[in-house]
Amino acid sequence: MKQRIITAVIALAIFIPILIMGGFWIDFAAAALAYVGISEVYIMRKRIIVSFDFILTTLGVMALTVPITFYKGWLPSSISRLDILYIFSILLLLWTVFSKNKFNFEDAGVSIVSMAYIGTGFHYLAAIRNVNGTDFYGFKLLIFALLIVWITDSGAYFVGRAIGKHKLFPYISPNKTWEGSIGGTVIAVIIATIYAMYFLPNIDFTYIIIISIIASIAGQLGDLVESAYKRFYRVKDSGKILPGHGGILDRFDSMLIVLPLLHLFGLV
Structure with a gap:
């Protein structure tokens, strides 16, 4: 527990100033986190992280992470993130040929x-x-999303410990319960809605409630997705970069699902 607290304090001391500054700093941080995340996938799969396919995949994930304006001036202005994904997908498929499978x-x-x-x-x-x-x-808006994820996670943990009896997905994550899941969502929606009333008053109240409910559920599903592939690869944590907390994917599993939802809901 002591190690977890120390790691959390250090991580927040680095992360919060970056969030406040934004701009280049958050772009750089996001790219660095994406690099570590894709490395964790390769390590879980027990694949070499100096291989040509790792280099291609890393370039691809970095290209998808940085703002599209990064390519302005040296790629066609019409290029989209979907185009970038397609290009790197084809390159990886071609490598299956040149690597002789x-x-x-x-x-x-x-x-x-x-x-x-x-x-x-x-x-x-x-x-x-x-x-x-x-x-x-x-x-x-970013704090709004983080609040939903963090409060859902904490609320589900404490409600589940207090009254949890019915397992949610026992094969994937044996400690999660329906009671904890519902309780976490209810608490997160209440707090996120109160936050939005004061800090995001231009967003419709009903819309905020709907988004909060969906984002809370999506965040829990993101957590379960990560639990599923960790179980498949037979690892406890996605990595060891955060002592007491595991890897980057362990900490950002829910946010990787929730953050793009804000774009889909038209808030970004």
Whole structure:
């Protein structure tokens, strides 16, 4: 527990100033987190992280993470993030040929999905913070998303411990319960809605409630997705970069699902 607290304090001392500054700093942080995240996928799969396919996948996830304006001046102005995903997907598929199937179609599939999942999630970590708007709108919106994720997680833990009896997905995550899941969502929606009333007053009240409910559920599903692939690869944590907390994917599993949702809901 002591180690977890120390790691959390140090991480927040680094992360919060970056969130406040935004701009280049959050773009750089998002790209760095994406690099570590994709490395964790390769390590879980027991694949070499100095291989050509790792280099391609890393370039792909970084290209998906950084703002599209990064390519302005040296790529066609019409290029989109979907185009970038397609280009790197084709390159990985071509490598199955040139590697003589030492890197095969299934390997390419995992790399492509990982690129899309990690790259898109961390892209919106920076994109939300850097969204144009007055009165620190992007920062407030990002805190709104983080609140939903963190409060859902904490609420589900304490409610589940207190009254949890019915297992949610016992094979994937044996400690999670329906009572904890519902309780976490209710608490998160209440607190996130109160926060939005004061800090995001321009967003419709009913819409905030709907978004909070969906984001809370999506965050829990993101957690379960990570539990599923960790169980598949037979690892306890995605990595060891955060002593007492595991890896980057362990800490950002819910946010990788929730942050792009804010874009889908038209808030970014």
